[in-house]
Amino acid sequence: MVFSSLSFLHIFLPIILIATLLAHAAGRSAASNLVLLAASLVFYMWGIGASFIGILLLVITFNYVLGLWVDLNLKAGRRSRMAVTFSVICNVGVLGYFKYANFFVAETEGLRVALGFEPWLWTDVILPIGISFFTFQCMSYVFDIAAGRARAMKNPLTFALYVALFPQLIAGPIVRYGLVAEQLRERSITSRDLSEGATRFVHGLVKKVIIADSAGAIADSIFALPSGEITTTAAWLGALAYTVQIYFDFSGYSDMAIGLGRMFGFKFPENFNRPYRSVSITDFWRRWHMTLSNWFRDYVYIPLGGSRGGPGKTYVNLATIFVLTGVWHGANWTFLVWGIYNGLLLIIERITGIRNHADGATLSPLNLAARRLIVLLLVLIGWVVFRAPDIGYAMDFYTAMVVPSGFSLPAIVSLDLRTMDLMVVAIGLVIAIGVPTQVRGPEVYQGRLGAVALSGLMFAAFPFALIKVMAGTYSPFLYFQF
Amino acid sequence: MRSDFSRLFWFGWFLAMLLVPAGMYAAGMRARPIEERPMSRPPDFNTARLFDPAYYGALDKALVEQNPAREMAIKAYARLGYFLFGDVTGTQVAAGKDGWIHLRQTLLGDCIPEERMKSQVDNLAALGNALEASGKSYLFTVAPDKEAIYNDKLTPAQAELSACRTANREQLDTLLKQSGMEYFDAWSALRKLRAEIAQPVYVPYETHWTEYGSTVFIEHIVKLFAPELNLGPLVEIEPQTKTPDLGRMAGMYFQRDFARVRFDRGGHQNRNSNQVPHPEPGRPFVHNTSTSNGAPLSSRRVLILHDSFMYEAWDQVSQFFGDTLYMHWDSLTPERLATLVSTADVIIIQTVEREAFERLSTHFETDAYASAILASSPELEAEAETFWPRPPSDAP
Numbered sequence: 001m002v003f004s005s006l007s008f009l010h011i012f013l014p015i016i017l018i019a020t021l022l023a024h025a026a027g028r029s030a031a032s033n034l035v036l037l038a039a040s041l042v043f044y045m046w047g048i049g050a051s052f053i054g055i056l057l058l059v060i061t062f063n064y065v066l067g068l069w070v071d072l073n074l075k076a077g078r079r080s081r082m083a084v085t086f087s088v089i090c091n092v093g094v095l096g097y098f099k100y101a102n103f104f105v106a107e108t109e110g111l112r113v114a115l116g117f118e119p120w121l122w123t124d125v126i127l128p129i130g131i132s133f134f135t136f137q138c139m140s141y142v143f144d145i146a147a148g149r150a151r152a153m154k155n156p157l158t159f160a161l162y163v164a165l166f167p168q169l170i171a172g173p174i175v176r177y178g179l180v181a182e183q184l185r186e187r188s189i190t191s192r193d194l195s196e197g198a199t200r201f202v203h204g205l206v207k208k209v210i211i212a213d214s215a216g217a218i219a220d221s222i223f224a225l226p227s228g229e230i231t232t233t234a235a236w237l238g239a240l241a242y243t244v245q246i247y248f249d250f251s252g253y254s255d256m257a258i259g260l261g262r263m264f265g266f267k268f269p270e271n272f273n274r275p276y277r278s279v280s281i282t283d284f285w286r287r288w289h290m291t292l293s294n295w296f297r298d299y300v301y302i303p304l305g306g307s308r309g310g311p312g313k314t315y316v317n318l319a320t321i322f323v324l325t326g327v328w329h330g331a332n333w334t335f336l337v338w339g340i341y342n343g344l345l346l347i348i349e350r351i352t353g354i355r356n357h358a359d360g361a362t363l364s365p366l367n368l369a370a371r372r373l374i375v376l377l378l379v380l381i382g383w384v385v386f387r388a389p390d391i392g393y394a395m396d397f398y399t400a401m402v403v404p405s406g407f408s409l410p411a412i413v414s415l416d417l418r419t420m421d422l423m424v425v426a427i428g429l430v431i432a433i434g435v436p437t438q439v440r441g442p443e444v445y446q447g448r449l450g451a452v453a454l455s456g457l458m459f460a461a462f463p464f465a466l467i468k469v470m471a472g473t474y475s476p477f478l479y480f481q482f
Numbered sequence: 483m484r485s486d487f488s489r490l491f492w493f494g495w496f497l498a499m500l501l502v503p504a505g506m507y508a509a510g511m512r513a514r515p516i517e518e519r520p521m522s523r524p525p526d527f528n529t530a531r532l533f534d535p536a537y538y539g540a541l542d543k544a545l546v547e548q549n550p551a552r553e554m555a556i557k558a559y560a561r562l563g564y565f566l567f568g569d570v571t572g573t574q575v576a577a578g579k580d581g582w583i584h585l586r587q588t589l590l591g592d593c594i595p596e597e598r599m600k601s602q603v604d605n606l607a608a609l610g611n612a613l614e615a616s617g618k619s620y621l622f623t624v625a626p627d628k629e630a631i632y633n634d635k636l637t638p639a640q641a642e643l644s645a646c647r648t649a650n651r652e653q654l655d656t657l658l659k660q661s662g663m664e665y666f667d668a669w670s671a672l673r674k675l676r677a678e679i680a681q682p683v684y685v686p687y688e689t690h691w692t693e694y695g696s697t698v699f700i701e702h703i704v705k706l707f708a709p710e711l712n713l714g715p716l717v718e719i720e721p722q723t724k725t726p727d728l729g730r731m732a733g734m735y736f737q738r739d740f741a742r743v744r745f746d747r748g749g750h751q752n753r754n755s756n757q758v759p760h761p762e763p764g765r766p767f768v769h770n771t772s773t774s775n776g777a778p779l780s781s782r783r784v785l786i787l788h789d790s791f792m793y794e795a796w797d798q799v800s801q802f803f804g805d806t807l808y809m810h811w812d813s814l815t816p817e818r819l820a821t822l823v824s825t826a827d828v829i830i831i832q833t834v835e836r837e838a839f840e841r842l843s844t845h846f847e848t849d850a851y852a853s854a855i856l857a858s859s860p861e862l863e864a865e866a867e868t869f870w871p872r873p874p875s876d877a878p
Contacts, residue, residue: 001538006546014500046542049535195489198496263493414639415576415589419567458495466499470552471559471571474733476517 001046002170003201003256004208004469012043013260020264021189029186029265033161036264043166044130052128055094056164062090063138064159070145071152080146087142091135099132101125103331130170132328134163136295141177143299150178158184167260171253173271173291180266187265197262199445199454202462204255209465211431212249213472214424215241221416223387227396231406234413235397242387243380244428247276250289269294276379276432279363279371281345282355284379292328296321314350319343329386334394338386345378376433506550513550516735521547560733570732582635582686583728588627588836589636593646596653599839603657605846606831610663613829619707619782620829622658623666623699625691625791626651627835628684631672635686651835664706671698681741687726687734693743696795699832700745704802707828708780711802714746747777747801779804785826787811787819789834803828811841816853824863 001008016039024032045053066087070080105122113119141162144150153159162184168175222230222238230238254271261268271291278284285293301321307314319340326339349355363371384401388394399405409417445454515521524544531537546552556571563569570577576584606622613620629636629644630651636644651669658665672691675698676683683695697716704713721739729736784806786792786799792808800806809822811833823829833841 005542006549006552007542010500010503010549011545014497014504017497045532046538047535049538050532191486191489191493194493198493202496409639411639411642414637415586415643418563418569420563420569423567454492458492462496462499466502467555467559470546470549470555471733473546473552474517474556474560474572476519476572476574476731476733 001043003253003260004205006469006473007046009205009466009469012039012046017263024189024265029184032189032264033158033184036165037157037161040161040164040166040169044164044169047129047170048126052126055098055128055131056134057160059091059094059134059138060160060163061156063087063141063163064153064156066090066142067145067152067159068154070142074145074148084142084146087139091139095131095135098125098127100327100331133172133174134169136174136292137163137177140174140295140299144176144178150181153177153181153184165261165266167257167264167266168268171250171257172289173254173257173269174295175268175291176295179269183266189263189265193262193265197259197264199259199457200262201256201259202457202465203445204252204257204259206457206461206465207248207252207255209252209468210461211424211428212245212247212252213468214418214421215245215248215428217421218417218425219245219387221413223389223397225410225413227393229410229412230397230400231408231410232400232404233407234409235400237409238397239380239384239401240429241425242383243276243376244425244432246383246386247272247432248428274432274435276376277372278375278379279368280349280354280375281342281378282349284375285342285346292325296325300324311350315347318346318350322346333391334385334388337391337394338382341382341385372433503549503551511550513548513552516553516556518730524548556733557735561736564732564734572732575728575732576640578635578637578640580635580686582632583732584629584636584640585627585689585728585731585836588629588647588689589640589644591644591647591650594650594653594839596657599650599653599842600657602839602842602846603654603661603663606842607661607663609846613823616823618823618827618829619664620831621664621666621703621706622831623668623702624654624658624838625699625789625832625834626669626672628689628691630669630835631676631695632684650839654838666699666702668699671702685726685738685740687729687732687736687738688724688740689727690791690794692740693794693798694741696791696798697743697745700795700798703799703830704745707782707784708802711778711780712747716743717746718743745798745801781805782827783807783825784828784830785809785822786830786832787814788830788832789837791834792832811837811845814845816845821862825867 001012003009016035019039020032020035023035041053041056044056066083070083073080073083102122102124105120109119141150141159145152153162162175162177162180163169165175218241219238222234222241225234251272258268258270269291271289273287273290275284275287278287301317304317304320305313306317309317322339322343323336324339325342326335326337329335329338346355381398384397385391385394388397445451445457513521522540522544525531525537525540560571563571564577564581568577568581570583574586576586576589578584610620610622627647629640629647633641633648655667655669659667672683672695675695679694681694682692684691701713704711719742722742723737724740725735725737729738780803782803782805784799784803786796786806786808787810788796788808789811792799796806796808807822807826809818
């Protein structure tokens, strides 16, 4: 189930909201936790079937046990290296098997046959949704306990809720245990939580449904072109549309997750902070998918030595982090290349000193604008390989971008191009680039002008988003009267 | 600072919006089928199905389609896009120039090799020869896609994409003319009619020709098969309000008045309503016509193989022919055709352009039809008699 589906919006969400609020009023957090846990399991099951609940519960169970083990070791004054290692092996093992096994088999097939082995007898593994997020959350749980930053959760149901809580289960943000441990035990739900949570959810829904989906329609039609038919104009429009799509889609989803969490009394961490106004790639990675960046920084980069071992070691550590970041996004060479590309840019920024102006505070307005434009361009270039089905296609796409190959759009793209989608992409781009860094999602609705914006959001954009979701389900039978 | 009331108001509004469909359902409003197919029903539940991802997909689909607010939303979104930006929603339609909507199917498609098309036209001609050999008259015609007549309503991209369609059309027309078959070139006739009259022969939101457009076909078959009858003047009658099909496919569902015309013979009467199928399932529609003012009718039995383009024309056809029998391509088999043909005097074969090649491929890939017709027998003819309506004089 996804947040922008009709089943979620009109059935699941209102039922769970009302049930949680009633349970919370009747029995405080413990009661609402039970409602939320049951709801989260249904939410997960709805997407891929009950079989995968087993995997989720298995991951929850062994991390719960590991947490208790680490906690016991800490109380006894022992180190927990073995438990932590075991946690990494188990979680990364589960993630590796489900996410990368098909890729590994497919990529090594040719080699095996060339070496005279029989081809693999392999049935494709189905990827349980959200596995990248919940395994990372579980690892952070064990790591934080081992580091003494948090205490183990004794109540298995509460721990299960931490891992499976549906607002952040399938697409983040990655909520580290220490941040919500207290909220899981006891939290309040105020009128402010409900109002701001609802507003934030609608804000995200509008970003996802109105902007990201419109941009996605354009990007999809262009990235579906055979590589020989991509014109220069199409390539740039496709890259731009995808740049808008991925930001509004992912940050919209994060907004919805944060808003939902808020309505249930949780305060989730922010995941995006105007990333397309970054003044360097270093700055970009402080603003894009912040919970993942922070996770890798705290649990991989710093333990590897961070920047403490001199420039060479730092570059190796950075490269490691970004290879992992790339691979985390999916099992395809394109993600690996995208990760390496970002890692290289960060290393170059360190070498050249560009990183020293990462916050842009000391730059002149012209320099600032130029930097933002260059960073956006570099990010956009990265998104091409991220979106392309394979490296070869990405290379053809880049070629079309830089070698003039026709300035009109291919006819099949023009056929599907909707004026409304084009306008929305343009508006999205202006919002992503133009709105000041200080004005983040929730702050837009504060103050006198904010009240107008809030009315516009709730009375116009929200109903329109719901209408668009419903309209998107229309699929008439063609041969009704021919 | 917002007050508690203001905060609760926004949360209440949020919840209320989510509950709109449930509220409508509680108020007794129900979704209705709007997609030319039955609405999805919730799948049967059993525990094992909880493990099947397809179960949730089916459940989702049913919940979506049973949503009473959905129809309004689809219409509102489609109309907004169309009237504000000229966009159309849906994967089966495309927005052309001046608000025209086109069926994507009529724009896209591969070029058909000439040899392949020729062999099918030859098979069709073989059928024609077989019909003539058994003493019957026949006519083949292709109802043009509207893009063939109004190609100025295509955007440059659409014109580029439909290059193969255009080439196929010209090739088919040429081959049919060369085949020596009795063939009516509706493309030329409709282009000429469009240039001559002020009324449209196709409209922006509908795939089919208008009743004005259909008159070229009526006029041709009456002159060909009943030359003794006077067509009478063409007059406009009460317009009909319809929901155009392309508007429906784009989700707009608006209504428009469509001009209706008649060759005024005065006093004709259909005994059987033109939309009522034969009582036996799978059998053709029948028209059994009589005239109240004694205007003569052709006594020839007319069998028409047709598709939806005939819907605009069959009231008119039945003004001139006493016994007409309509057989849709969808239920056509060699046996069925042989049965019907054995007792018909005139056979009219009509297909829309976009389906022409597919139908020729399906039905005329071999000479099976011609063979089946030549194999007609007294038993077959006796069976065929049951298809035709009773003579007008016997009717109540």
